[in-house]
Amino acid sequence: MNNIGSEVWLAMVTCFAAVFTNNILLTTFLGMCPFTSVSREVKTAAGLGGAVVFVMTFTTVLNWLAYKYVLIPLELEFFRFILFIIIIAAFVQFVEMVIDRYSPKLYQSLGIFLPLITVNCAILGASLFMVIRQYSFIVTIGYGFGSGVGWFLAILAMAGIRQRLNESRVPEGLRGPGITLIIAGLMALAFIGFTGVLN
Amino acid sequence: MRDKPYFAVIYMFILTAFFSALLIGFSRMTRQRVQMNEQLNFEWAVVQAFPKIQYQNNQQIHQIFTKQFAKDEQIGAYLYQKDGRLQGYAVPFSGKGFWDKIEGVIGIAADKKTITGVSFYEQKETPGLGARIDEDEFRRQFIGKTIEDGPKPIGIVPSAQTLAENQVHAVTGATQTSIRLEALMNQDIRAWLDAVEKKEVAP
Amino acid sequence: MIPTKPTKEIMLDGLWRDNPIFRQILGICSTLAITNVVLNTAVMCISLTLVTALSCLTVSFLRNWTPRNIRMMVQTLIIAFYVIIVDLILKAYWPQMSRNLGPFVGLIITNCIVMGRCEAFAGSNRPLPSFMDGLFNGIGYSFMLLAISVVRELLGMGTILGIAMPYFSTPYWDKWIIMVMPPGAFFALASIIWLCRSMKRKGAKS
Numbered sequence: 001m002n003n004i005g006s007e008v009w010l011a012m013v014t015c016f017a018a019v020f021t022n023n024i025l026l027t028t029f030l031g032m033c034p035f036t037s038v039s040r041e042v043k044t045a046a047g048l049g050g051a052v053v054f055v056m057t058f059t060t061v062l063n064w065l066a067y068k069y070v071l072i073p074l075e076l077e078f079f080r081f082i083l084f085i086i087i088i089a090a091f092v093q094f095v096e097m098v099i100d101r102y103s104p105k106l107y108q109s110l111g112i113f114l115p116l117i118t119v120n121c122a123i124l125g126a127s128l129f130m131v132i133r134q135y136s137f138i139v140t141i142g143y144g145f146g147s148g149v150g151w152f153l154a155i156l157a158m159a160g161i162r163q164r165l166n167e168s169r170v171p172e173g174l175r176g177p178g179i180t181l182i183i184a185g186l187m188a189l190a191f192i193g194f195t196g197v198l199n
Numbered sequence: 200m201r202d203k204p205y206f207a208v209i210y211m212f213i214l215t216a217f218f219s220a221l222l223i224g225f226s227r228m229t230r231q232r233v234q235m236n237e238q239l240n241f242e243w244a245v246v247q248a249f250p251k252i253q254y255q256n257n258q259q260i261h262q263i264f265t266k267q268f269a270k271d272e273q274i275g276a277y278l279y280q281k282d283g284r285l286q287g288y289a290v291p292f293s294g295k296g297f298w299d300k301i302e303g304v305i306g307i308a309a310d311k312k313t314i315t316g317v318s319f320y321e322q323k324e325t326p327g328l329g330a331r332i333d334e335d336e337f338r339r340q341f342i343g344k345t346i347e348d349g350p351k352p353i354g355i356v357p358s359a360q361t362l363a364e365n366q367v368h369a370v371t372g373a374t375q376t377s378i379r380l381e382a383l384m385n386q387d388i389r390a391w392l393d394a395v396e397k398k399e400v401a402p
Numbered sequence: 403m404i405p406t407k408p409t410k411e412i413m414l415d416g417l418w419r420d421n422p423i424f425r426q427i428l429g430i431c432s433t434l435a436i437t438n439v440v441l442n443t444a445v446m447c448i449s450l451t452l453v454t455a456l457s458c459l460t461v462s463f464l465r466n467w468t469p470r471n472i473r474m475m476v477q478t479l480i481i482a483f484y485v486i487i488v489d490l491i492l493k494a495y496w497p498q499m500s501r502n503l504g505p506f507v508g509l510i511i512t513n514c515i516v517m518g519r520c521e522a523f524a525g526s527n528r529p530l531p532s533f534m535d536g537l538f539n540g541i542g543y544s545f546m547l548l549a550i551s552v553v554r555e556l557l558g559m560g561t562i563l564g565i566a567m568p569y570f571s572t573p574y575w576d577k578w579i580i581m582v583m584p585p586g587a588f589f590a591l592a593s594i595i596w597l598c599r600s601m602k603r604k605g606a607k608s
Binding site: 026027028029030031032033078079080081082085120121122124125128129131132171172173174177178179181182184185186188189192 | 429430431432434435478479482485486489490504505508509511512513514580583584585586587588589591592595596597599600603
C-alpha cells in the first residue's frame, strides 16, 4: 500500500516537473512546427492544446503497455519507433471517428486539429522519453498528462502574446517565426525559474 | 492490377515484411555488442570508483569486475575483494538531477568511512555547468574524504565555505545540480549504511 | 512527365534558396535540443542527412508501384527503417553518443524535412535527382544547425568541439551560461533566421 502511495507521489512530482521545469516544448523543443504555425489565435491554440493533452495522455499509456507486454517479451525493443507511430496514428483516427459520430459540435472545434497531431513530434517524443527514463505505469500516466498540459500552457501563452504583437512594429526580417522564437526563449527563461520549487 | 483494392494491402504487407526482416537481421548482429556496451558502462563506473585499480582496456575492466566484485543484495552494494581480503564497497546511487537522471557509483574503503572515489555513468546536466560534476576536478575532491554516520553522510557546499571532513566544493554556478546530487547521494549512502548496520547486528 | 530540374538547381535550392530552416522553418523540433554541443549536433546532422537522402532514394525507387492512398504509410515505414538502422549503429559502436542523443535519433522519424522532401520531391522524380535533393536539403539544414551550435558552444562554454578557444575561454570572457541552456537555442535560432532573411532580402533587391 505504502509502495503505491509513494508511486502516486512520484507521479505527481513527475507531472509537475513535466508541466513547468522540464516542459517538453520549452526545454526539448518538441512540437515546434505546430507551435510556430498555429499560435496566431488564442482560440485555435486552445483547441490544439486541448487535443494534445488528451492524445498525449492516452498514447503514452498505450505505448507503455505495448512496450512492456509486446516488445520486451519479443525482444523487439528497436521496433518501438514504428509501433509507437502506428499506435498514435490509430488512436487519433479512432478518436476522430468517435467524436464525429457522437458529438458533431466537438468535432467542429477539435476535429480539424486531430490529423495535425499525428505528426506532432512532442507526442512521439513523450513516449520515447518514457521508455528511456524507465518510468513505471503510474508515473507514466503523470508524465503523459503533465507533458500535454505543459505544451498546452506554452502554446496558449504564446498565442496570447502574439495577438498583442500584431499591433507592434517588428523589424522586417524578424517578423513571423523570428519573433515567435525570441518570445519562446523568454518564456523558457521564466519556466526555468520554477526549478527551485521542486526541492 | 495496381487499381485493385487488395493490391495496397498486399503491397504494404510485403514491404513491411521485407524491411522488418532486414531490421531483425541487423539487430541480431549487433545485439550482443549493444548489451555488452550497456554492461560495460556500469562496470567501468564501478572500477573508476577505485582509482587504484590499474587497467589497460575495456576487456580488462570486464575481467576485473567479474573476478573482484560481487554483488551483496542485502546491502545493495558491490563488495570489492582482492587477495582474499575485503578492499571496499562500491555503492551505486541514482536519482533525478536538474534535467534528467544522474546515476553513479561511490567507492568506500573497507573501514566503511573513507571514500576511495566517485564516478558517474549517466548524467545529462547542463554542458559546461552541471555536467562538470563528471570532470576530474570535481570528482577528485572526494578521494580521501570520510563519510559521516549521520543524516547527511556527505556534503556539497559552495566554494567560499571551508570544508569539513565529509564535504567537497560544488561546481561554481551549478547550484541546482549540486543540491540534487547531494540529496540523491546521501539518500543512497544512508540506505547502504543502515543496511550494513542491520546486517552486523543480525548476521 | 515534368522535366527534372538540373542538379545544380537542386543543390542551390536545398542549400540556400529554399533552405529548410530559415525559408520553410521545418524540422527544427527534433534537433534544436542538442545544439548546445557541436559534436552532438554534427553526429545528429550526419544521421539526418543520410536518412533524408536514402529515404528519398528508396521512395523514388518505389514511386511507380506505390498506390497513392497508402503512400504516407509507405514513407513512414521507409524513414523509420533507416532511423532504426542509424540508432542501432550508434548503440553498438558509439554507446556514449547514443546516450547523449537519447530519444532524439528516434525523433528524426517525425522530422518534417524528411517526410516533406519525400512527399514534395521524391514521390514524383527519378531516383538520382531525389537522392541529390534529399542530400542537399539535409546539408542545408545541417549547416544552419551547426552554425547555431557553434554560436552556442562558443558563447556558453568558450570551446568549439571541446577545444578551448582563444579569448572566449579566458577569464576576460564572462561565459554566457544561458546559451547552453534551452532558452539560448531559441535566441540563437531567432538571430540566425533574422540574419539570413535580411541578407536574402538585400540580395533580392540589388
